[in-house]
Amino acid sequence: MRGRRPLLRQNINYYLTVLTIFHSQPCPQSTLPCTAPFTQHGPRPRLLLSRRLHHAQSSKATILIKKKPGLPDADFVTHYNTVHAQLAAPVLLKHNIISYTLTYQLERDRTIMQDIMKGKAKLLDYDAICTFVFPDWMSFARFMYDKEGAELRGDHGNFMVESEMKTMIGDEFVVIEGGKKVERSMSF
Numbered sequence: 001m002r003g004r005r006p007l008l009r010q011n012i013n014y015y016l017t018v019l020t021i022f023h024s025q026p027c028p029q030s031t032l033p034c035t036a037p038f039t040q041h042g043p044r045p046r047l048l049l050s051r052r053l054h055h056a057q058s059s060k061a062t063i064l065i066k067k068k069p070g071l072p073d074a075d076f077v078t079h080y081n082t083v084h085a086q087l088a089a090p091v092l093l094k095h096n097i098i099s100y101t102l103t104y105q106l107e108r109d110r111t112i113m114q115d116i117m118k119g120k121a122k123l124l125d126y127d128a129i130c131t132f133v134f135p136d137w138m139s140f141a142r143f144m145y146d147k148e149g150a151e152l153r154g155d156h157g158n159f160m161v162e163s164e165m166k167t168m169i170g171d172e173f174v175v176i177e178g179g180k181k182v183e184r185s186m187s188f
Helices: 007-022 029-035 073-094 107-116 137-144 147-158
Strands: 058-065 099-104 128-134 166-172
Touching: 058 137, 073 099, 073 128, 073 137, 073 147, 128 137
Parallel strands: none
Antiparallel strands: 058 128, 058 166, 099 128
């Protein structure tokens, strides 16, 4: 059709527009591989931050956290819940967060799980899981590049080992919600 750009070209232009949100100066196409915020290996024209996979309800980031060595479980949980999470909440709300949850795997939890599994549980060597659910990738990206969000990292050394953080992020597909099976197509 006349006047319509090929899809790949549209995606690249969209991506360049997204990059200008996060960088103080526009990002020319020639520098896309070295300035793309989500890859160090070159352009990712298929990454459309404001869109989700077919039938995904949201974008979810899960971060595995190790507590600071020598910090008692109770102090770790107290700081995370009452200091860090409370500082993060207003910044997350500014970026349309759907939910922000913290799950702890403390020494007592490890012991209980080993008892249940008769000593054969293969547990992750992490103390907490932080989960962010955003309506889309763009909201998550805006949070990650928010100045106030970046300032939260200054608190990490008080209760966690930042260099040991591991992250998984992707589109969330809900199968059971509110105790009932969700009837949707789960296709890609």
